[in-house]
Amino acid sequence: MSQTPQIFVRYIVKPALFGLLIAAVVLLVLPWISPQQTPSVPTDNGLVSFSGAVASASPAVVNIYTSQEVRERPYDPRPRTAVRLGSGVIMDQRGFILTAKHVVSEVDEIRVALQDGRVLSAQLIGSDQLTDLAVLKTEADNLPVIPTNSDLQPRVGDVVLAIGNPYNLGQTVTQGIISATGRIGMSSGYSDFIQMDAAINEGNSGGALVNSRGELVGINNASYQSQLTSRATTGIYFAVPYQLAVRIMRQIISEGVVVRGYLGITAEQHYDTYHQTRGLMITAVDPQGPAARAGIQAGDFIYEIAGEPIRAVNQGLDIVADTPPGSELEINFFRDLRRMQTTARIERLRE
Known part of the structure; x- marks a missing residue:
């Protein structure tokens, strides 16, 4: 009968304490490992x-x-x-x-x-x-x-x-x-x-x-x-x-x-793997437009306009469109592997 307390501690008390310890750890850690819930629209009932x-x-x-x-x-x-x-x-x-x-x-x-x-x-x-x-x-x-x-x-x-x-x-x-x-x-x-x-x-x-x-x-x-x-x-x-x-x-x-600036280029978004940068790949140039007079050619890769790095086509178009006609824009671009710079005098876009 003297072994009864020892058996009670070994098989009842210790497992119970161990279980409580595991439960406490789970409750503390669970909020950190649970996936964050996406905010939902306010609900009614x-x-x-x-x-x-x-x-x-x-x-x-x-x-x-x-x-x-x-x-x-x-x-x-x-x-x-x-x-x-x-x-x-x-x-x-x-x-x-x-x-x-x-x-x-x-x-x-x-x-x-x-x-x-x-x-x-x-x-x-x-x-x-x-x-x-x-x-x-x-x-x-x-x-x-x-x-x-x-x-x-x-x-x-x-x-x-x-x-x-x-x-x-x-x-x-x-x-x-x-x-x-x-x-x-x-x-x-x-x-x-x-x-x-x-x-x-x-x-x-x-x-x-x-x-x-x-x-x-x-x-x-x-x-x-x-x-x-x-x-x-x-x-x-x-x-x-x-x-x-x-x-x-x-x-x-x-x-x-609405008055918009005009550069005279057609471009598509491009990522230059050699220089590891995004920009505009020129696919066509208006031969009578500001870009052509500034020396820009089809195949050039524009990566910066007016000191702003170009990451998307609409971003580049917005910079040009928001430039008052008669103003000049500094354009940085690559031709093949050569880094080049030019200045284009923006004209008014004709609808």
């Missing part, structure tokens, strides 16, 4: 919802209706009224609205319908062909304004919501993700568009693309139409990024037109 983002952004998205008198038949003097449908985004309380140029170009009348029931006349202030953006102005008080974030950087994989008025069904929200950034536009060579898979149908053009906080990500622009097949293409849509759209809007408001 366990349901994931974007209703807060929609409630914040949707009052500032307007329906746009335009009309134009057309005479299609020369033997019939009676004009026909053509109606065009689109959407727009109220950018500030002064009544400036961003929309798509193709919605409001060459029309006789523009009217905007707010979500609170008001229908207002609007005036076209100006437009930009390359980005397919237009600025409207309406006179009203207490206008809702779209939430914005000047530090916003769209990322591939971000959840986005497209808000507009497809087929005049009324304000509608579609959801998707950003599929790519820096895409080339469908009607121009401008390469700073957002590609996403949130559906854009007729009437959505000019509406808002917002994130899960309701902040403006871009202005909805167009859907991709393939010329290689007669089948409908789905899931490929485009928007003008917020930062670019705001720059265009401010220039149109202040100057009436």
Whole structure:
């Protein structure tokens, strides 16, 4: 009987203490080894919802209706009224609205319908062909304004919501993700568009693309139409990024037109393995343009413009586009293995 306490300690107490020790270690270490959870959209009763983002952004998205008198038949003097449908985004309380140029170009009348029931006349202030953006102005008080974030950087994989008025069904929200950034536009060579898979149908053009906080990500622009097949293409849509759209809007408001610098090159993004740097590989040069006069040739590799290392095509194009015509840009490039430098006098881009 004298061995009973020893047996109790050996087979009961020691294993219990050891188990408690292991449990304590696990509780201390587990938070460090557990995978971090991805922040989720705020939930209500366990349901994931974007209703807060929609409630914040949707009052500032307007329906746009335009009309134009057309005479299609020369033997019939009676004009026909053509109606065009689109959407727009109220950018500030002064009544400036961003929309798509193709919605409001060459029309006789523009009217905007707010979500609170008001229908207002609007005036076209100006437009930009390359980005397919237009600025409207309406006179009203207490206008809702779209939430914005000047530090916003769209990322591939971000959840986005497209808000507009497809087929005049009324304000509608579609959801998707950003599929790519820096895409080339469908009607121009401008390469700073957002590609996403949130559906854009007729009437959505000019509406808002917002994130899960309701902040403006871009202005909805167009859907991709393939010329290689007669089948409908789905899931490929485009928007003008917020930062670019705001720059265009401010220039149109202040100057009436958008003035861009022109270098006269066609380039693609490239990584030079020998020098281990990114930049622009020149594929073509306008023989009458500033680049040709500065001695730049097809096959040259530009790695720096105005002292700024070039990492992407849209970055290089933005530097050139933002340079006032008549100004000079210092360009550093490689020709074969030779490091070279030149100065180009920027001209005005003609649309």
